[in-house]
Amino acid sequence: MTSSRSALSIYGEKAIEWLIRICGVSAIIFVFAIFFFVFREGAPFLADEKFSLWKFLTSTEWYPTSMSNIRYGTFALIAGTLSVTGVAMLIAVPFGLGAAIFVSEFCTGKLREFLKVIIELLAAIPSIVWGFIGLTVMNPVIQTVFHVQVGLNVLNAAILLALMSIPVMVSIGEDALKAVPDSYREAAIALGATRWQLIWRALLPAAKNGLLAAVLLGVGRAVGETMAVLMATGHAVNVPHSIFDSVRTLTATIAAELGEASEGSPHYRVLFLIGILLFTITFIVNLVADFVVKGIKNK
Amino acid sequence: MVTPKVQVENLRLSYGSKEVIHGISFDIEPNEILGIIGPAQSGKTSLLRCINRTMEFTAGTKMSGTIRVDGEDTAKMRDVYGLRRRIGMVAPLPVGLPLSIYDNVAFAPRAAGMNNKSELSALVEKCLRQAALWDEVKDRLDSLGTKLSGGQQQRLTIARALSHSPEILCLDEFSIAIDPVTTMRIEDVLKELKKDMTIILVTNLVQQARRLAARTMFMWNGEIIELGPTEQLFGDNPKDKRTHDYVNGIFG
Numbered sequence: 001m002t003s004s005r006s007a008l009s010i011y012g013e014k015a016i017e018w019l020i021r022i023c024g025v026s027a028i029i030f031v032f033a034i035f036f037f038v039f040r041e042g043a044p045f046l047a048d049e050k051f052s053l054w055k056f057l058t059s060t061e062w063y064p065t066s067m068s069n070i071r072y073g074t075f076a077l078i079a080g081t082l083s084v085t086g087v088a089m090l091i092a093v094p095f096g097l098g099a100a101i102f103v104s105e106f107c108t109g110k111l112r113e114f115l116k117v118i119i120e121l122l123a124a125i126p127s128i129v130w131g132f133i134g135l136t137v138m139n140p141v142i143q144t145v146f147h148v149q150v151g152l153n154v155l156n157a158a159i160l161l162a163l164m165s166i167p168v169m170v171s172i173g174e175d176a177l178k179a180v181p182d183s184y185r186e187a188a189i190a191l192g193a194t195r196w197q198l199i200w201r202a203l204l205p206a207a208k209n210g211l212l213a214a215v216l217l218g219v220g221r222a223v224g225e226t227m228a229v230l231m232a233t234g235h236a237v238n239v240p241h242s243i244f245d246s247v248r249t250l251t252a253t254i255a256a257e258l259g260e261a262s263e264g265s266p267h268y269r270v271l272f273l274i275g276i277l278l279f280t281i282t283f284i285v286n287l288v289a290d291f292v293v294k295g296i297k298n299k
Numbered sequence: 300m301v302t303p304k305v306q307v308e309n310l311r312l313s314y315g316s317k318e319v320i321h322g323i324s325f326d327i328e329p330n331e332i333l334g335i336i337g338p339a340q341s342g343k344t345s346l347l348r349c350i351n352r353t354m355e356f357t358a359g360t361k362m363s364g365t366i367r368v369d370g371e372d373t374a375k376m377r378d379v380y381g382l383r384r385r386i387g388m389v390a391p392l393p394v395g396l397p398l399s400i401y402d403n404v405a406f407a408p409r410a411a412g413m414n415n416k417s418e419l420s421a422l423v424e425k426c427l428r429q430a431a432l433w434d435e436v437k438d439r440l441d442s443l444g445t446k447l448s449g450g451q452q453q454r455l456t457i458a459r460a461l462s463h464s465p466e467i468l469c470l471d472e473f474s475i476a477i478d479p480v481t482t483m484r485i486e487d488v489l490k491e492l493k494k495d496m497t498i499i500l501v502t503n504l505v506q507q508a509r510r511l512a513a514r515t516m517f518m519w520n521g522e523i524i525e526l527g528p529t530e531q532l533f534g535d536n537p538k539d540k541r542t543h544d545y546v547n548g549i550f551g
Contacts, residue, residue: 108358181394189383190351190390191410192463193380194380205396
């Protein structure tokens with residue numbers, strides 16, 4: 001048998017191998033390129049004598065365009081982002097995972113297909129539309145239901161963010177649950193587990209990595225979301241004391257002010273520093289989640 | 300006359316439009332080991348899943364006929380979870396749940412509401428010993444059950460099936476992934492367990508049925524070809540020629 005392959009097919013294979021390698025490496029390149037760009041724009045200001053990193057992180061005074069005394073304190077913005085994200089997750093995680101469990105384990109046939117289409121539709125709504133809903137629908141609703149003066153606040157934005165991240169959680173979470181082999185279900189059922197015990201004691205442990213990924217994608221969406229929170233938070237620099245306080249987030253600040261800051265000015269550089277801050281927050285979230293997953297695995 | 304432990308009457312089962320069990324009837328006596336042999340696709344596993352009513356879990360199945368456990372119609376039992384706890388099931392492919400070894404064995408007792416730690420630990424140890432697994436895992440009860448080797452996982456599922464002290468133990472080709480020495484150890488355990496429970500042993504190893512079962516049932520294409528004393532099926536003159544051919548490996 002003469003089975004020596006032609007030179008062409010060998011080179012073809014090599015070429016495909018390289019192509020795939022480039023695809024894989026490109027993700028790394030992009031991340032570093034973005035990181036480099038943001039850093040290049042923001043970093044020079046770190047060395048400026050008027051700038052104090054401690055003040056930048058802990059001061060609540062954000063007056064980037066003050067005539068007499070310019071102050072760049074982002075603590076209120078950080079608090080705004082974290083409070084909105086946190087409340088959003090309090091709403092989204094139970095609802096999202098609950099919906100994922102419902103769609104994956106309890107739904108059959110038509111209802112299931114219908115629900116999945118609706119949920120995907122929910123994911124396709126542009127964020128500006130969500131912001132519009134926050135401004136014109138949720139605002140008066142919150143004012144009348146909770147008897148507060150301003151309806152544009154943490155709660156308003158958190159509900160919007162929850163609704164925006166739930167579809168992502170549901171579809172990823174449902175995939176994770178569907179990936180659990182039926183033999184697990186069969187085994188748990190044969191051991192006399194009720195439906196609830198099956199889900200709680202067998203399915204959730206089996207799917208926990210995927211479910212965690214679902215939650216993380218939701219968090220990522222919430223931290224990074226800009227337009228809807230810009231419109232729904234009230235955009236007031238303020239450390240919130242209740243969910244009815246108006247706040248301003250890191251992302252919204254960049255979006256609102258970058259257009260007006262002249263390129264290369266201190267204000268411009270500080271906005272890029274905020275970008276680095278956002279980067280750091282999502283990085284820490286991912287890192288923590290990674291450790292959590294590894295911790296569970298090694299147990 | 301003693302009430303049979305399990306009575307199957309005119310059982311029919313179909314997946315969608317395809318009927319896989321064509322109206323079979325037989326009894327299983329208390330404290331006997333019933334061997335069930337037969338080629339793949341003959342309905343053995345489906346039969347077991349009908350008995351513990353996990354078949355209902357699969358969409359599109361239709362079952363008719365009656366199955367009685369201790370004279371009580373299983374279809375009319377309201378506490379289906381209670382029924383499943385009375386039946387231990389060992390699946391052919393080992394399914395260690397993605398939990399620790401300890402939690403795997405403690406799953407059913409916990410589901411039934413047992414919470415006392417020392418009681419649970421004693422039970423887990425007893426079951427793991429019975430399944431000939433204790434010595435290999437006693438130092439790492441906290442590690443994942445799914446990390447065990449195939450044979451160990453299989454014994455883990457046996458320990459798990461024993462954990463809820465079943466009245467009926469269904470073994471579905473339990474020895475596929477287990478070496479012959481361990482298989483013999485488990486077979487000895489089964490002979491002991493026979494005093495306390497009724498055992499249904501589905502096996503591809505016809506000699507295993509011969510070693511353990513007092514009576515053996517030969518199934519083929521969803522029908523019972525022959526059911527009788529094991530010696531009769533394995534002797535020179537079984538009632539059906541197909542039985543003779545199958546147990547002697549000259550089938551088809």
